[in-house]
Amino acid sequence: MTLRSHTITKKKENHNQTWEWEETPELLAAIEQLHKSSQVVKDIGDIKKVHVGNANYAPLKPRRKV
Numbered sequence: 001m002t003l004r005s006h007t008i009t010k011k012k013e014n015h016n017q018t019w020e021w022e023e024t025p026e027l028l029a030a031i032e033q034l035h036k037s038s039q040v041v042k043d044i045g046d047i048k049k050v051h052v053g054n055a056n057y058a059p060l061k062p063r064r065k066v
Contacts, residue, residue: 001022001023001024002022002023003021005021006018006020007019
């Protein structure tokens with residue numbers, strides 16, 4: 001197991017963030033499974049998307065005539 005860290009630096013020193021985590025075999029296996037499932041979704045992504053509009057909006061108010 002290795003300890004990994006990621007530091008996010010901001011303009012102000014007191015706003016900096018440091019993220020730390022341990023890389024366990026379970027974590028690496030989960031990340032690998034995530035990459036596999038993401039690739040499957042990208043491969044299926046060639047399916048044409050269907051847009052269905054709706055009429056869920058307020059009716060327009062009539063304008064005052066001046």
